[in-house]
Amino acid sequence: EVQVVESGGGLVQPGRSLRLSCAASGFTLDDYVMHWVRQAPGKGLEWVSTINENSASIGYADSVRGRFTISRDNAKNSLYLQMNSLRVEDTALYYCVRGGSSGWYPESWGQGTLITVSS
């Protein structure tokens, strides 16, 4: 069974850093593009970042570019999101998502990890 499980969420003060992790199981990580998508409380979905299978292609939302860094360790079946200079508006449920079996689209979603940025 395909599973992605996020961890690392919590309460953090504005300006601080946090690192999210995503553990993949039930599939071979290096066969898939991976994504982070977030959802602020009561709001819609916002794409955050995408990394391709060998980390050669990476994309970021304008709202996080320069502050967030996506990375992956295929040997450890893990995806990461390093979040620096956090802002109140980064408060959201962060989903790790595996890419599609036949394309880059986000396909298999985790349950999310909540980040609350507040003083």
Add this chain to the structure above:
Amino acid sequence: AIRMTQSPFSLSASTGDRVTITCRASQGISNHLAWYQQKPGRAPKLLIHTASTLQSGVPSRFSGSASGTDFTLTISYLQSEDFATYYCLQYDTYPWTFGQGTKVEVK
């Protein structure tokens, strides 16, 4: 950034109704368009990718179509489990962008 204008924002419908939701892209995105369903407290679920390809396991009452920069999700015969919020996503050009969402409510 490519803007995805999704409409309507919400709609009220009854079981058995045919429901149509539209996303318009501000520029060409080829067929790199996906549709998701989200229920309260749950992660989104992929319904359609590549504009019109039904994801494995998704009921055939869901369908997607494209005409230029206009994309449509149709639920042919609404079932009780289909009351949810639906989002489109363009994955053609960074930054990728979601539509604002359409909440399908009970009439």
